[in-house]
Amino acid sequence: MKRNFALIGYPLGHTMSPVIHKRLFELSEDFSSRYSVVEIKPEHFRTKAPELFELSGFNVTIPHKLNIIKYLDQLDLSAKRYGAVNVVKCGEQNIGYNTDVDGFLRSIESLGTDLSGRVLLLGCGGAGRMMAIETIRRGGELTIAVRNRPESIEKGQNVLANIHMLAEDAKVSLTTLESVSGQYDILLNSTPCGMYPHSEEMPVSKQVVEGIPYLFDAVYNPRATELVQTARANGAAATGGMAMLVWQAAVAHEIWDGVTYDPEIIHNLVNEMEDYVEHDFGK
Known part of the structure; x- marks a missing residue:
């Protein structure tokens, strides 16, 4: 079954999220899920927010990490502690998490x-x-x-x-x-x-x-x-910070799908993404 995931924020410009999440799906042998980028201006967030829960899950970045909370049914402990959400799992209950901490x-x-x-x-x-x-x-x-x-x-x-x-x-x-x-x-x-x-x-x-x-x-x-x-x-x-960026994304997949990644696999993915930044990112 095809599933859709996304990163929401504004402005997004160049973001590493799509390439990281695409590779994480591939590493867990999921070749059907799709990951996109959705820019939502702050003044449009209230009207756009309900549509987000049609997704299977999504990531949240600035400036919506706090705004999303009021639309959620439940918060993970880390999201409660920091009052900010960067991952949402959609379903019967829409639950917010903070995986920046894990990363x-x-x-x-x-x-x-x-x-x-x-x-x-x-x-x-x-x-x-x-x-x-x-x-x-x-x-x-x-x-x-x-x-x-x-x-x-x-x-x-x-x-x-x-x-x-x-x-x-x-x-x-x-x-x-x-x-x-x-x-x-x-x-x-x-x-x-x-x-x-x-x-x-x-x-x-x-x-x-x-x-x-x-x-x-x-x-x-x-x-x-x-x-x-x-x-x-x-x-x-x-x-450098790529390890944190990749790990917080990997934990999002653990939340969405219950998958686990061997630390050596993540280490290799960090190196791959660092190569990408060095040669292709923003170019």
Whole structure:
């Protein structure tokens, strides 16, 4: 039976979702399902939303991750925790999930480490806030570094307050990107710094990266940012954001179809998608 899935958002422009999901369907030997891109302007969302549930399932990105919630029958725990949905399973009940969390955690696992040690997080926007909370949930000692700007510092203070509401005894502190010091077990970059076409930029100095054995950078274009290259040159295990992007998509398929993917298969798909970004994406 032919099934239809989609990514909804606005604007979408160049997106990796169709090519990733097509390959995931193929890897689970599903050659009949179709995946499309549906742009919905915010002012049209209310009238278009009911039509989405004619799909078998769909992914949600900016600016609809919050707007979709009121149309759902149920939320998964991760979607409740972050108040945002990026995957919907349609059926007798339409259920919302947040697999960005899974994508992040499985990326860290693929590095061969965890978040229980001393963690340095760069940035604290939507993805950064999730990384911060997941670090605290796993017993990590967290330092959040933000730009030395009033609005960035205020955002960081709000995340700290949010964390302390969830865990009063959380070990978390705030600093600026220019003032980072100390030793860390893992560095997490949630900022867009280093994204194509500004691939030569780094959110912190090379001195900060020295001595940190693990690094995760949420940027996936280029495949290896200056930050990732610097970490690897120092002997660290480092990965870019493609692992998170592919894993969050794979977990969506687990939700839709109950399939499971061997980590080695996903690792190979990450490499395949990094090749795609390097040679074909947006060209």
